[in-house]
Amino acid sequence: MQTTLALSQITKTFGAVRALDAVSLHLAPGERLALLGHNGAGKSTMMKIILGLIDADGGEVQVMGAAPGSAAARRATAYLPENVAFHPALTGLEQIGHYLRLRGEPASKAPALLDRVGLGHAGKRRIGTYSKGMRQRVGLAQALIGRPGLLVLDEPTSGLDPVSRRDFYALLDGLAADGASILLSSHALTEVEARTDRIVILSRGVVVAEGRLEDLRTRAALPVTVQVIPPEGGMAALAEALPGGRPMGAGLRFEVAQAGKLPLLSRIAGLGALVADIEVEPPSLEDIYSHFSRRDGQ
Numbered sequence: 001m002q003t004t005l006a007l008s009q010i011t012k013t014f015g016a017v018r019a020l021d022a023v024s025l026h027l028a029p030g031e032r033l034a035l036l037g038h039n040g041a042g043k044s045t046m047m048k049i050i051l052g053l054i055d056a057d058g059g060e061v062q063v064m065g066a067a068p069g070s071a072a073a074r075r076a077t078a079y080l081p082e083n084v085a086f087h088p089a090l091t092g093l094e095q096i097g098h099y100l101r102l103r104g105e106p107a108s109k110a111p112a113l114l115d116r117v118g119l120g121h122a123g124k125r126r127i128g129t130y131s132k133g134m135r136q137r138v139g140l141a142q143a144l145i146g147r148p149g150l151l152v153l154d155e156p157t158s159g160l161d162p163v164s165r166r167d168f169y170a171l172l173d174g175l176a177a178d179g180a181s182i183l184l185s186s187h188a189l190t191e192v193e194a195r196t197d198r199i200v201i202l203s204r205g206v207v208v209a210e211g212r213l214e215d216l217r218t219r220a221a222l223p224v225t226v227q228v229i230p231p232e233g234g235m236a237a238l239a240e241a242l243p244g245g246r247p248m249g250a251g252l253r254f255e256v257a258q259a260g261k262l263p264l265l266s267r268i269a270g271l272g273a274l275v276a277d278i279e280v281e282p283p284s285l286e287d288i289y290s291h292f293s294r295r296d297g298q
C-alpha cells in the first residue's frame with residue numbers, strides 16, 4: 001500500500017508520563033483521518049513527532065518516506081496549529097505573501113491562495129479586523145502553500161460557526177480528492193463522523209480503536225434507540241400494547257441490541273393506528289467514543 005505517513009510502535013515519555021505507548025498508524029494518499037482523544041491523550045505529542053518538533057523515544061516515523069523534520073518531510077507537510085496567530089497589522093495578502101517568500105515562492109500567488117479559502121474579498125484588510133473563522137482560513141491558506149502531500153491540522157474547526165465548519169470541510173474534501181492526506185484532531189465528534197474516512201481513538205497514549213466508523217459501530221455492538229410516537233392522547237394505549245418502553249418526550253423509547261431491531265420494528269408495524277411516527281437512531285460517535293475510552297479504564 002502507498003503510504004504518506006507511517007508511524008510504527010512510537011513511544012514517548014515525559015518524566016513519569018507515558019504520552020504515547022507503542023502507537024502505530026498509517027495514512028494513504030487522499031485519506032482523511034480523524035484523531036480523537038480526551039485532553040492529554042497524546043494527540044499533540046503525536047503531531048509534534050510527525051512534524052519533527054520533538055523526537056520519539058522509540059519506534060519509527062516516515063513522512064513521505066523521509067524522516068520527520070528532514071527537508072523533504074517539511075516540504076511535503078503543512079501544519080495548522082490549534083490557536084493560529086498572525087500579525088494583526090498585516091493584511092491577509094501581506095501575511096500570505098510573507099509565507100510564500102519563506103517557502104521560496106513568489107508573493108504574487110497570494111491572491112489565488114486567499115481566493116481558494118474564500119478570503120479573496122478581504123485580502124487588503126488588516127488581519128486584526130478578521131473574525132476567528134477568517135483567521136482560521138488564513139491559517140489554511142498558509143498550509144496550502146506548495147501543494148503539501150500531508151496536512152496536519154490540530155483542532156482546525158474549534159471556535160468556528162457551523163457554516164464556516166462546513167466550508168472548511170468542503171475545502172478539505174477538495175484537497176483529499178487531489179491526493180493530499182489529512183490528519184486532523186478534533187473534539188467535535190459529530191462533524192468528523194461525516195467528514196473523515198477513518199477514525200483513531202487515542203486514550204492515555206494508546207490506540208484503543210481504529211477503523212471506519214461503520215467498523216467501530218459494529219465492533220462496539222451498542223444498542224439502537226427506537227422512539228415510538230403515538231397519536232395525540234394515545235400514550236396509554238401504546239404503552240399497553242407495547243410494554244417495556246421508557247416514556248420520553250411525546251413517545252416511548254426502546255433500547256435494543258442490533259439483532260432485536262427488526263423484530264421490534266415488525267411488532268410496531270403491526271400496531272396500526274396506535275403509532276403516529278417512529279424514529280430509529282443508531283449509536284452516535286459520542287456513544288462509540290465513550291465505549292472504547294471506558295474500555296481503557298477512563
Ligand SMILES: Nc1ncnc2c1ncn2[C@@H]1O[C@H](COP(=O)(O)OP(=O)(O)OP(=O)(O)O)[C@@H](O)[C@H]1O
Binds near residue numbers: 019037039041042043
Ligand atoms: N513537554 C511536556 N512535558 C511534560 N509533559 C508533557 C509535555 N508535553 C505533553 N506532556 C504530557 O503528555 C500527555 C499527552 O499530552 P498531549 O498534549 O499530547 O495531549 P492531547 O491529546 O493533545 O491533549 P489536548 O486535547 O488537551 O490538546 C499529557 O499528560 C501531557 O501532560
